[in-house]
Amino acid sequence: MRRLWDDVLVMFGRAPKKPAQITERAQQIHFHKKATDKGEQKALREKMHAEALKSHKWRNRRWATLLFANLLFTVSFYFDIQILEGALTASRFIGFHLIDLNSALQVMLAHKHIIVNLIIGTATVFVLWLLFGGRSFCSWVCPYHLLAEFAEKIHVRLVAMKLVSSEQNINRSLRTVFWVVFALLAVVTGYTVFESISPTGIVSRALIYGPSLALLWVLALLVFEVFFVRRAWCRYACPIGLTYGVVGIFSPLRIKYKLEGCFHEGDCRKVCLVPHVLETVIKGRAADTEVAIGPDCTRCGLCVDACPTGSLSFEVKGLSKLL
Amino acid sequence: MSDQPVPPKAAKPPPSKERQRQARRRFLRTVLLTGGVMGAALSGWLPIAYAQRPRLRPPGALDEHEFLSSCIKCGQCVQVCPVAAIKLADLVDGFGVGVPFIDAREQACDFSCDAVQCILACPTGSLTYDKPKYMPTREGAALAGKPILIAKEKDAEPTLNLRERMGVARLVRPETCLAVKGKGFKGQARGPAFEGQMRYMKVDRWKPIKVADHPYDVAECDLCVRECPIKGAISIETTFAPDGSKRKQPVVHEPCVGCGVCEMICPVEPAAIVIEPREVWKT
Numbered sequence: 001m002r003r004l005w006d007d008v009l010v011m012f013g014r015a016p017k018k019p020a021q022i023t024e025r026a027q028q029i030h031f032h033k034k035a036t037d038k039g040e041q042k043a044l045r046e047k048m049h050a051e052a053l054k055s056h057k058w059r060n061r062r063w064a065t066l067l068f069a070n071l072l073f074t075v076s077f078y079f080d081i082q083i084l085e086g087a088l089t090a091s092r093f094i095g096f097h098l099i100d101l102n103s104a105l106q107v108m109l110a111h112k113h114i115i116v117n118l119i120i121g122t123a124t125v126f127v128l129w130l131l132f133g134g135r136s137f138c139s140w141v142c143p144y145h146l147l148a149e150f151a152e153k154i155h156v157r158l159v160a161m162k163l164v165s166s167e168q169n170i171n172r173s174l175r176t177v178f179w180v181v182f183a184l185l186a187v188v189t190g191y192t193v194f195e196s197i198s199p200t201g202i203v204s205r206a207l208i209y210g211p212s213l214a215l216l217w218v219l220a221l222l223v224f225e226v227f228f229v230r231r232a233w234c235r236y237a238c239p240i241g242l243t244y245g246v247v248g249i250f251s252p253l254r255i256k257y258k259l260e261g262c263f264h265e266g267d268c269r270k271v272c273l274v275p276h277v278l279e280t281v282i283k284g285r286a287a288d289t290e291v292a293i294g295p296d297c298t299r300c301g302l303c304v305d306a307c308p309t310g311s312l313s314f315e316v317k318g319l320s321k322l323l
Numbered sequence: 324m325s326d327q328p329v330p331p332k333a334a335k336p337p338p339s340k341e342r343q344r345q346a347r348r349r350f351l352r353t354v355l356l357t358g359g360v361m362g363a364a365l366s367g368w369l370p371i372a373y374a375q376r377p378r379l380r381p382p383g384a385l386d387e388h389e390f391l392s393s394c395i396k397c398g399q400c401v402q403v404c405p406v407a408a409i410k411l412a413d414l415v416d417g418f419g420v421g422v423p424f425i426d427a428r429e430q431a432c433d434f435s436c437d438a439v440q441c442i443l444a445c446p447t448g449s450l451t452y453d454k455p456k457y458m459p460t461r462e463g464a465a466l467a468g469k470p471i472l473i474a475k476e477k478d479a480e481p482t483l484n485l486r487e488r489m490g491v492a493r494l495v496r497p498e499t500c501l502a503v504k505g506k507g508f509k510g511q512a513r514g515p516a517f518e519g520q521m522r523y524m525k526v527d528r529w530k531p532i533k534v535a536d537h538p539y540d541v542a543e544c545d546l547c548v549r550e551c552p553i554k555g556a557i558s559i560e561t562t563f564a565p566d567g568s569k570r571k572q573p574v575v576h577e578p579c580v581g582c583g584v585c586e587m588i589c590p591v592e593p594a595a596i597v598i599e600p601r602e603v604w605k606t
Binding site: 077080085086087088089090091092097099100103104107110111113115117118121165169170171174178181182185189190191192193194195196197201202205208209212213214216217220224228229232236237 | 352353360364368388389391394395397398399402403411417448
């Protein structure tokens, strides 16, 4: 419980801390790893790397899901087959209301009048992402996330070529500040201010209803991410991510870290959108032999693909016990 | 932040040049991101404040401010419209980006859906049959009675479930109006290239066709009256010109809901009759 609370605070912007308590079994493993002969460890590591397949399994599945979900909107409208009507902000899946949690929140705060359909749609989506892991929305559905992934690739390459400076992290609390500011702005002005700049909404509508000038704003964000700050919007700004992150606190679907086989090389943290959730993989940090990754994790699976030892995997809490 | 090594607590050496440079960069980038996001977000207010002319909103829309606050910008109304009259506003509308509007001259709402489908599709009640009691109705915005749709006049339920008007039609350029000039009209109302569609009951009740595919030949132009979908909303009346001579002209009546069909069909350029969006009925 204590650890979960720490993870929640980290999501809101606090820097991850070393765990206050480490279980006895985990302490033994940490100790054992220190004691193991360095040469022996290196040999084993190289063997594992040689055997590990360069896998993009989860990335490919995720991209396929993301494209499928977004293009289903487009196809549904273009051919008028009425399977998934609307846009990501609010839609109907074969008649059932689905409403994006952050958009719903903005509308409720600005409009201060809530109708039944809005509640139904919001509740459905809440339950959906409660089951599927909160910020999974970000990496598995949000179309801006995919664009930002490409921008990130360019950014990383430019950094490698020393054309742009490497990461200069912005304080992650900024996202929490934005969340509060946009909530207040909605209440005070009575306009859904955030919705007018939400790249998720803009890109989603552009995919369905055709390109718009609003894409220029999205382009500006991507340029900023390519040349200045890696994944700036998703990491330090987007209130949608925080809203879904809060849902993810209670979600049974998450990434599980197994301490035992890990060589603490940090490949996972290099590919991660939110590396602060993976501090636990640093040598000596894991508080237990198995650690569930915190709610800010987008469950994108890049770390699962990257890990040569299989120490990171998807887990549904309680399901493994049931089976 | 998390990646920065924690400086030792005991003795604090002055930060290195590199560290100072990093801190400065981080600060600048934070300012740039914050400024950019807040600037972009708040600039959305300018088009609202300086809007010259209100947009024509789909039928059943709440009053403008309420409409903008409640619309979730999903475009479900766009998807159900059989004549594609509803469009989503772009960046230039500020907070109104992604919010539906109708450009009546390009494509008016002709109620060919019969049941005001866009209202049915709206998930947030921005478009609504029944607006909440606490929201006031502007004087003259409410229709005296439910509008009768001529197309289904013979049906058991001939009315549209619409309580407030979208706007009011007005003959703003009587001097160019063909009816006023006593002229007829022959040909395609808006020329061969016009993409707008309309439901013609005589052609097909359920399938709107292009206006360009439905040429007219009338001795005295009465296209606006002929195509108006609402019963008793407009008629050709004999009036007196300023010089005292008699002339004919279209006259708009109270049942006008402001759908814009008259504006779309008007064959002169620019249209002699237009919709004043959000206008109320004044006696």
